[in-house]
Amino acid sequence: MKTVVVIGALGMMGQAALSGLTRHKVVTASRSGKGCDFQVDITNKDSLRKLFESVGEFDAVVNTVGHCEYAPFQEMTSDQWATTIQSKMLGQINVVHVGLEYIKDGGSFTLISGILNMKPVPQAIADATTSGAIDTFVKCVAHELPRGIRINVVNPTVLEEAMDVYGDMLRGFQPVPGALVGKAFERSVDGFVTGQVLFVDA
Amino acid sequence: MKTVVVIGALGMMGQAALSGLTRHKVVTASRSGKGCDFQVDITNKDSLRKLFESVGEFDAVVNTVGHCEYAPFQEMTSDQWATTIQSKMLGQINVVHVGLEYIKDGGSFTLISGILNMKPVPQAIADATTSGAIDTFVKCVAHELPRGIRINVVNPTVLEEAMDVYGDMLRGFQPVPGALVGKAFERSVDGFVTGQVLFVDA
Numbered sequence: 001m002k003t004v005v006v007i008g009a010l011g012m013m014g015q016a017a018l019s020g021l022t023r024h025k026v027v028t029a030s031r032s033g034k035g036c037d038f039q040v041d042i043t044n045k046d047s048l049r050k051l052f053e054s055v056g057e058f059d060a061v062v063n064t065v066g067h068c069e070y071a072p073f074q075e076m077t078s079d080q081w082a083t084t085i086q087s088k089m090l091g092q093i094n095v096v097h098v099g100l101e102y103i104k105d106g107g108s109f110t111l112i113s114g115i116l117n118m119k120p121v122p123q124a125i126a127d128a129t130t131s132g133a134i135d136t137f138v139k140c141v142a143h144e145l146p147r148g149i150r151i152n153v154v155n156p157t158v159l160e161e162a163m164d165v166y167g168d169m170l171r172g173f174q175p176v177p178g179a180l181v182g183k184a185f186e187r188s189v190d191g192f193v194t195g196q197v198l199f200v201d202a
Numbered sequence: 203m204k205t206v207v208v209i210g211a212l213g214m215m216g217q218a219a220l221s222g223l224t225r226h227k228v229v230t231a232s233r234s235g236k237g238c239d240f241q242v243d244i245t246n247k248d249s250l251r252k253l254f255e256s257v258g259e260f261d262a263v264v265n266t267v268g269h270c271e272y273a274p275f276q277e278m279t280s281d282q283w284a285t286t287i288q289s290k291m292l293g294q295i296n297v298v299h300v301g302l303e304y305i306k307d308g309g310s311f312t313l314i315s316g317i318l319n320m321k322p323v324p325q326a327i328a329d330a331t332t333s334g335a336i337d338t339f340v341k342c343v344a345h346e347l348p349r350g351i352r353i354n355v356v357n358p359t360v361l362e363e364a365m366d367v368y369g370d371m372l373r374g375f376q377p378v379p380g381a382l383v384g385k386a387f388e389r390s391v392d393g394f395v396t397g398q399v400l401f402v403d404a
Contacts, residue, residue, distance in 0.1 A: 117338045128338055
């Protein structure tokens, strides 16, 4: 049994991750902190530092948070790009950068991207671009992690549970159950692979 | 003969691009403006707007500018990430976003990434991550461009001309002549492909 810190635990992707981590001791965190063990804002390194210090010893971090703005490219503002980059891209990089100071030897990080970098759709250029950035980051940074620490990213298609939110944007996408995406988080946390993009698509 | 705006024309990659564009009318720009037709800072949308308004009609934009900071991941500061993202990633996105308002029907954009997202090396995580972002951006945004406008990105290995600068970091990399990379820029500007990553590797 490992101690796994799950960031964004109350979101739909967080719930999907939790479904794959039932054998482990899970510590939950979210931006509001409501219904979770801790509060954290991944865009703020001090907030992450406070989280990891509060948790104490842990073996794995699973991040399911990454806010994206959606708009046609020509209408997307600099602020929308900045917001998306701060959360989905730099926020996740922060999780690893700060988490490395605290995670146990042989631990693992699991980040989140999303299938729209492989299957582009209207409105999603910032989501796609930052997913591409995170997939690349994970593949490359894996070689730099010390003490046997691993890193992977789950790149899922849309969840069945999220089709009421994203269905209109994602015509022709076959949703998958959150429990299937949970398996990818489980493979990352329990396995030995590193530097991998774990696609879950249908 | 097309009118091609080359940004970063005096740099080694700019010179490589120019070598492939000799049949065209080239308008040059750089950050300092020295030795070029115009001055431009791609991290500033107003500066880009001023450039494109000054140039008048043009068929293509070739950007060879993208500043990256280099450090081991654990030592890389938030400022280093921000600087790299502002230039190599958002700077290039700015070029397209602003350039679209001015470029002629059927025009093209050609951006620059770099092989380190495919062949990771120590110190280059910010370069690799933003190259992955730009490669993804180009593949996805191509579907959104109006008026028959195309976009590609040249993803080269190290230039022979740059081995004195990068050779130590890039042990085991076979450099290619700038003139070969110039061919990729030429294929992008003169061809009909769009949404492509034009790798030049040896």
